[in-house]
Amino acid sequence: MKRTSFGATVAAAIVAIAAQGALAADFSGKTIEYTIPFSESGGSAKWANFFAPLLSDALPGNPTVVVRYRPGAGSTEGANWFQGQQDEGDGLTIFGDSGSTKFPYLLGDPRVRYEYQDWQPVLASATGGVVYLPPDLAEKFDGDMDDLGDEVYLYGSQGATTLDLVPLLAFRMLGLDVDPVFGVEGRGDGRLMFERGEANIDYQTSSAYLANVQPLVDDGLAVPIFSWGALDDAGNIVRDPTFPDMPSFKEVCEATAACETEGVAWDAIKAFIIAGFANQKTIFLPSSASQDVVDTYTEALRSIVTAEGFMDTAAEVLGVYPQLVAGGAIEATNQATAISPEAKKYVLDWLMEDYGISMN
Structure with missing residues (x-):
């Protein structure tokens, strides 16, 4: 399915949800910075650039969603930066991690100054x-x-x-x-x-x-x-x-x-x-994001991953893997950030x- 027709499907779905009063946040005229802690040449960049325009279509007000790159220290540099953004609760700052971010956390790496329990997951993506x-x-x-x-x-x-x-x-x-x-x-x-x-x-x-x-x-x-x-x-x-x-x-x-x-x-x-890999990449909002903002992102992402044609479009770019929102994203994150x-x-x-x- 072409990008334009798929985007139109998502937009139609989000308008229907908004009409039911499910979405409270409005991002008209806003720019959302979607930060990943890697360079622009790897899999995380492909993943983020796939979801960025879909989020722009799906979020109320059709904000501009810009992918920012903060590579360094095996992704801990960017994750530490996001930990410092936990008071940015207006929904204009989101973060995408990877297994490279979870692993130092699991191992107690001294470079880690971030805490997954502080972050609010809204999408969990499996990969291979x-x-x-x-x-x-x-x-x-x-x-x-x-x-x-x-x-x-x-x-x-x-x-x-x-x-x-x-x-x-x-x-x-x-x-x-x-x-x-x-x-x-x-x-x-x-x-x-x-x-x-x-x-x-x-x-x-x-x-x-x-x-x-x-x-x-x-x-x-x-x-x-x-x-x-x-x-x-x-x-x-x-x-x-x-x-x-x-x-x-x-x-x-x-x-x-x-x-x-x-x-x-x-x-x-x-x-x-x-x-x-089973929960390799996750989109997070900071801890201070209100429930209205979290719900808005959750419903927008739900409209994306359940829209007609999404699975075919995603398979071409990301492969055939689950995309979890709401409670599924929370549970996947809990499992992926614990180790025996x-x-x-x-x-x-x-x-x-x-x-x-x-x-x-």
Whole structure:
């Protein structure tokens, strides 16, 4: 469905809701700053720029919604900035996080000066991710990583406590010798390293993969080998619905001699897959936002995600994943910002052992 017709559908839905008196806030003539703590080249930018014009159509008064980028310190810099905006309750300041923001929080990273319990979630977005290799290495992949264990890999990373925790731990579990090059500002920068031949293994979230890596695959410059997978209703990791023909990490782990899908290592990586992907991105309002403002955003977002044609449009950009509002967004955020003591200890011990990183 074309952007104009889909926007018209959303606008019609929001007018109907407003006529019923459900929306109290009016953003006529206003500009909303939608901040994400990453560079403009990664999956979070794709996600934010997808929802920004839809919010402009759906919110009363059709405000201008501008995406702002505040990268730095594995996204904690931008999150700390948003924590300082908690008195901006007029609805003109919103924030979009990622698993890279949740992970330092879960691990007790000393850079974290933000508190998720202070923020008000209004949309929770699941996503996925795909690991890919250059064609020469991918030729050795036959469903397991056994023939790839002798290679030396370079991987552009934002940091071991960012969303890159999942691939770094996964690579370790698979028995791969991966040397991370820390310091890239976003996953898009890691992809550029791969394109320049400076890295020979990479992963991208689904939205960035669909937009930026699929063309490399089509040109024979990259080969996908597995996705992180998705959760079924029973909490099991299954194939990603966006990439149903691609094996999940669990399948590859089961097939690889060095990897196990039970025990503390598996419990740990599953916990972070949930935090990093099952509720990977969330839109927040500050704590001081009134219930009227929260309700206005909630109903606007509900009109977006339930509008005719949304799923088809979203699938082309974000992949086929749930978009939760209201209580669903709150529950998803609660689950994604909690971790068992055992899983946390395992990951903290691994970070110290492999990277000399201490959260103390």
